[in-house]
Each structure stands twice: as structure tokens, then as C-alpha cells.
Amino acid sequence: MKRIALTLKRVIFFGAAGLLPLLAHGQIYTCKDGAGRTVTGDHPMPECADRRIVELSKAGVVKREIPAPLSVEQKRQQEILDEKRRAEAAAEEQRRQQDRALLARYRSEADIESSRRYYLSLSQDLIKRDQIGIDDAQNQLKAANTEAEFYKRKKSLPMSLRNKIEDANRDIAYNQKNMADHQAELGRINGKFDETLKHYRELASTAAEAQAAR
Numbered sequence: 001m002k003r004i005a006l007t008l009k010r011v012i013f014f015g016a017a018g019l020l021p022l023l024a025h026g027q028i029y030t031c032k033d034g035a036g037r038t039v040t041g042d043h044p045m046p047e048c049a050d051r052r053i054v055e056l057s058k059a060g061v062v063k064r065e066i067p068a069p070l071s072v073e074q075k076r077q078q079e080i081l082d083e084k085r086r087a088e089a090a091a092e093e094q095r096r097q098q099d100r101a102l103l104a105r106y107r108s109e110a111d112i113e114s115s116r117r118y119y120l121s122l123s124q125d126l127i128k129r130d131q132i133g134i135d136d137a138q139n140q141l142k143a144a145n146t147e148a149e150f151y152k153r154k155k156s157l158p159m160s161l162r163n164k165i166e167d168a169n170r171d172i173a174y175n176q177k178n179m180a181d182h183q184a185e186l187g188r189i190n191g192k193f194d195e196t197l198k199h200y201r202e203l204a205s206t207a208a209e210a211q212a213a214r
Contacts, residue, residue, distance in 0.1 A: 027063065028056050099203055106200060116193040123189065126182045133175035141168035 030040045031048035039047045044066075053066040070078060106112050144164040151157050157165075 030054050102200060103203060112197050112200060119189050120186060123182050123185045127179055130175045130179035134172055137168045137171035144168060
């Protein structure tokens with residue numbers, strides 16, 4: 001009875017709208033034109049070119065809705081949104097590749113700590129080299145200053161002696177700067193491996209949970 005009543009309602013509606021003849025074609029298209037009038041036909045009409053179109057089946061059931069074409073501004077906004085989604089998808093894929101590379105490179109936390117020690121040792125060796133350079137330059141400066149004591153009563157030092165003092169001071173400053181950079185690198189290395197270890201634990205935990213859920 002409900003199905004009969006629903007069919008009668010559709011017949012009454014389409015009859016009132018003058019759509020019964022169109023149902024014989026199997027489907028109809030309908031939209032609202034610029035004046036708000038309902039336009040119907042057995043194929044999409046020119047009046048509906050920039051309008052939302054509803055396609056109905058022979059039984060009067062909505063088969064699909066064809067959205068109105070986007071305006072220039074809507075297209076621009078859609079392109080921006082699409083580009084954002086593509087960028088996000090690319091970033092997500094890159095993150096996944098990095099995660100796979102991390103798990104492939106390190107088999108355990110011990111591997112990470114071993115790599116940390118290796119890179120720290122490289123910077124520590126450079127710091128030792130910097131200190132040796134500072135010590136050598138300071139010794140040269142001390143020797144040059146001692147030699148300069150013999151010229152106290154004279155108006156100026158010999159050019160060769162002035163060059164020795166300038167070179168020593170320049171070498172001291174150069175090696176001190178290098179040492180500061182290499183000491184800062186120790187902090188960056190530790191920070192990097194702290195983050196690597198933290199992320200490795202997160203990935204390992206997620207993998208373990210996924211394995212347990214199977």
C-alpha cells in the first residue's frame with residue numbers, strides 16, 4: 001500500500017508539473033532558471049547551462065545532481081585548494097619514505113646510539129685539532145712578544161716581527177672561531193639524534209601495536 005501511495009504521489013506531482021510526457025523518454029532533467037522557474041526536458045537544456053541540474057529516472061527518483069559550473073573565483077579557490085591537497089599528499093608521502101628509510105637504517109636503539117657516538121667523535125677530533133692550533137699560535141705569539149721586548153726603546157718593531165704577531169693573533173682568532181662552531185655542532189648532533197631516537201620509538205611502538213592487532 002505504501003508503494004502504491006508513493007507512486008500515486010509521484011504521478012500527481014509530475015502531472016501537476018506537466019512532466020508525465022517526459023517520463024516516457026526514460027529520464028528527465030530539471031533546473032531553476034534565472035527567474036526561479038522550473039525548466040524540464042528529456043536532455044539538459046541551454047537554460048540550465050549555468051544552473052544546478054537534477055536528473056530523474058522514469059520512476060521519478062533522483063538519479064544524480066549535476067552541480068552548477070564554478071565561477072571564475074570559485075575555480076581559482078578550487079585550484080588553490082587542490083594545490084594545497086597535492087602539497088599535503090606529497091609531504092605525507094615524503095614523511096612515509098623517511099620513516100621507511102629510518103627503520104631500514106637503524107635496526108635498534110643501540111644502532112642509533114652507535115651512530116651518535118661516531119658523529120660526535122668526528123666533531124670532537126676537530127675540536128682537538130682546533131685546540132692544537134690555538135696552542136701553537138699562542139706559543140708563537142709568546143715568542144714574538146718576548147722578542148719585541150728588545151725593541152722597547154725603539155720607535156717601531158721590525159716588519160717581520162710585526163707580521164709574526166699579527167699572524168699569531170689571526171691564527172688564534174681563526175681556531176677559536178672554528179672551535180666554537182664545532183662545539184655548537186656537538187649540540188646539533190645530540191639534538192638530531194635525540195629526535196631520531198624519539199621518532200624511532202614511536203614508529204617501533206606503532207608497528208608493534210599493528211602486529212598485535214593482526
